[in-house]
Amino acid sequence: MRYYARKLGFYAAALWAALTLNFFIPRMMPGNPVDTLLAKFQQRGGSVSPETRRAYELLLGTNSGEPLWDQYFSYLGNLARGDLGVSVSVYPATVSQVLSQSMMWTIMLVGIATVLSFVIGVGLGALVGWRRGSWLDSVIPATTVLAAVPYFWLALIFVLIFSTTLNWFPLNGGYDVSLATGWNWEFISSTIEHGFLPALTIVVSSVGGWLLGMRNMMVSTGSEDYILTARAKGLRDRRILTRYAARNAVLPSLAGFAISLGFVVSGSVITEQVFSYPGIGMKLLQSVENNDYALMQGIFLVITLAVLGANLIVDLLYGFIDPRTRVRN
Amino acid sequence: MTQTSPLAETPDAATAKPVRRRGGFRAMLPTWSARLGVGLLLVIGIALFGVLGPMLVGDPDAISSIGMTEPSGDYLLGTTQTGQDVLAQLAHSTRGSLQIGLLVGVLATVLSAFFGIIGAYTGGFLDEAFSLFSNVMLVIPGLPLVIVIAGFVPAEDRGLSTIILVLAITGWAASARVLHAQTLSLRNRDYVAAARVAGEKRWRIVTVEILPNLLPLLASQFVFAIIAAIISEASLSFLGLGANGQHTLGTMLYYAQNGWALQLEAWWWFVPPGLLIALFGCGLSLINFSIDEIINPKLRVDARTAKAKAGGVAKEARAAATAVSPAPDQPDRELVLTVEGLNVVYQTEKPVHAVKDVSITLARGEILGLAGESGCGKTTLAYAINRLHRPPAEVSSGTVTFHDRGGPDIDLLNLGDEELRAFRWSKLSMVFQGAMNSLNPVISIHEQLDDVLTTHKPDMGKAERRARCAEVLRLVGVDPRRLDSFPHELSGGMRQRVMIAMAMLLDPQVMIMDEPTTALDVVVQRGILREIIRLRDELGFAVVFITHDLPLLLELSDRIAVMKAGEIVEYAPSGQIYERPSHPYTRQLLASFPSLTGERGAFVRAGGTAANDVNEGAAR
């Protein structure tokens, strides 16, 4: 129980840190983002009410001389109500509306790709580590190249090969725009077709990291005494591999999930850009190009929240898999 | 000693003649391998291209009239849309990317060393605060944060130093965590305590005693930081958020993407920059492999070791094992195991003959003691009997015969893989030294006992299996309610009892026990020995008991084999070993254990007058 309490406490602290960071970054930067934003706002035909101005000031900082503490608590209050301001680039939509539209795309894409690359990477890594010295070892140099390839470049190459040259997959987008969105097969197959290359990019570039980490741990675990005991017990090789070696070797991969997930999320932001995928990463870049500070911050918060949530789930899973965490003092 | 793996035994045997090995800084250098060679070649080649290239090529920004030309004699890598020389751009961009990578790498490593090492060494509140800080930095996604920061900074203010700073600040946390863990383990080493006792100052302990041992890890984290920095910078520049007016591989790709290189299939424009990043990163990773092998020697692969199979038996040995004629020295002993002329060799560069011509017999219900010091080959022998030895160890000749009760003799060295697997544990089981490490830490006691039954007795029902597991636990004096416990919930003595219970699950005819009580306190040890004797009397299995503790064997066993340097130097009933030891080594071993209640023997007490230094010199 103590393990879970600690973890929950940690994520609460991390969340608080992210919110606070979000509050201070625009205040530490040169220039006056509020004025820039409001000028844009007026261009698009929005009327600047005092409330709108106030909302932006809380988000981005103000010159009104209001104490920082008061600004900070009002900012937290706005966030708690789910009020993230109005987007200027997609005016008059609010930031929350923009987020709810693009969130799903990214979560599906990155979620599926991450699970796939984890399963494939850890599975292959277990096998390569277990059969050390066999031909499988030749996989390692190949994976190091893959691990070092920048996501976006790999995406470009895939587009060149599979879209431009072979014409197997659409060049960009998340679905066929001529179709009406809905839960019908035509639309879903279109999303799968469009999502395939981006997902492949993420899987191919991230699988190497999982594979190498797992392989190294399998090699270390292989010389543990409990593996020897399992062999002496006359257990079948398969069972030793799964229940004794891999079961223990996977723990560091899970513990290091946070690091890897950070890379995957970062990579997918750019992958979306290459494929013009209608996800949250593309929206982030659009908002940066348009100086849409409110949207920018909203997206950063949501990404952080999603990453924290994913890590929390993995940590809870870890507590379930490793019985030692439950009683450690 | 504390080592159980047969592999660990050989180096000690080899230190009889001290071999000069690499030490200090030289020990930190990676051993040469093809991987390292390729890695160094890639890294040095690309670095040279980045350093020297810009001096040899023309102006990367010079615009010529021909745009988008394919590679040709004039332009080795073709031109861009606006007619700039791609090769010239590539050289300048490589230099830019390497520069950023190096600077960010240094900065991030310094930051991670500061937070990781200082925190871990100081401990207490500072450590908690530093750890929390690095962990929070770790879970906040880096690139989105960098994008947001870059988004707030107007493009004209985004200089090189801003980008470097931002990348370093968002990129140190992961390696801080790694360094933290390693420093924590180093900090608790005895040599750090010894330095404190000697009176060393804190800063000297950190810099002179701890830091050198962290160097390989720091190097690997530095290499990793460079890769991460180059890729992150490329990503930023590719998004148009990079440093203002800098040539990097990322900006090249940005212009390529925006100049429709992809749609026009101008591969010469966007393939080389990405390839350079990938190859450089790959080169660094390959170097890191070699560094990892210094940090974790287990990862080292000896080519020959890797090819060989566990439990290997040389062909000659297999062929030789035809007619086994157990020659019982006493006709009334009903034998259960015969080992004849067994030789085990570690097939390393200089082959080590770990077990030499060993012949022993084990009778039903007998306890055979195998005595010897670390590195004498006793563990190797025990493992070879059950063919548990791992490469590079190989049985080069000899026979091991198991005389099955009510069945034909089994020639162990000639069993097929599946037969050997079925034989293990059902007829011959083992108890290893470190019970903590012999039990799988993540599954329950019940599952580990149950495993044996499901594998060897597939017909048994679930309830029946559970009943049997509970029964063996009860036999060794452990409450069956402990079945659902995990290993870490049990005390050391209890764990060893569980191991013994596990060994009895299938009613084996022989149990091999390798230092089963060495790590335990004497009172607990005595309790466990009592159980072993009692169970042997009840169930009639034979035991091979391996230990360095000769007095224990004298009490416990029926016969004793004394091993030294791979050979059995004396093999006799234990009474005879005690009263009339014939080999000088046996006598030396006996003399090493002063009697609790008897005479002082070779011992001198400080206050005593007898200047008996003879033993001190002789035993060296």
Add this chain to the structure above:
Amino acid sequence: MTTLEVRDLVKDFRIRAGLRSSRLRAVDHVSFTLHPGRTVALVGESGSGKSTIARMISRLERPTGGEIVATGPDGRRVGDRAYRDHVQMVFQDPFASLNPFHSIEHHIARPLQLHHKSKGRVDTRRQVEELLERVNLTPPEDFAPRRPHELSGGQRQRVAIARALAPGAQVVIADEPVSMLDVSIRLGVLNLLARLQREDDLAVLYITHDLATARHFSDDILVLYRGRVVERGPADEVILNPQHSYTRLLASAAPNPEKRGRSLAELPGAIDEQDLARSYDHTTGSWVSFENARPIAVAAANPAGGDRTQV
């Protein structure tokens, strides 16, 4: 000639479990004196607090209560600054107590320099070689440049002893100095320690779990059980004529070839309930009750029987 007196030493460890923290008393009011030329053995099982006492005397841990006083040859108390000139320690595991990165010379030269025993490089080198010779690592010029991993366990422990002597220490704390070594070289290392003790008139605290070496190597024995001294006195008295049931239990559990043929199946004995609250002193020949003794459950006090309750 330094004398070390340990008075009423107490060490509590805080164990955190969630928000609550409980205290574990590792050392409970222990007192003894180390005299020049004499050896005191602290005997006990793991968890008895013997290593904690060593670490407190070496100032690696701070005592919770009581004091440790070193008295110099001039009869005055040794100050904090000079304490480590007088008191040094030999660690249990020679494979862990030498830094794999540094040469043997570094390990011995540093204490010489730190405690101002040598002047200049040449003098340091000469003294290092002298010390190596004293611990029988000859020729010294061959051993000095080596790294720890090039030495066997026994050789490493000799280096550790030389390091302890380098500052000119008069009190040596030897924490299980031979338990990690091969049996056939244990005696050699102990005899070396004894010879150095005679030569320098050292006060030695020998910490061990082995009753037999404790008896032969030391003048006095203190038997520790759960942080308390339960029996003390001259070595032969304590071992040959044990009074406390815990000492008897330890003695009967130790392998002893003399008693070959006794039935192993017989119980090694158990701790008497009344003995949990008292201690026997052979010099006065009387029992002493612990004040405010915390009760120890009888079942917990007898680990030999596993889970089963003892009969």
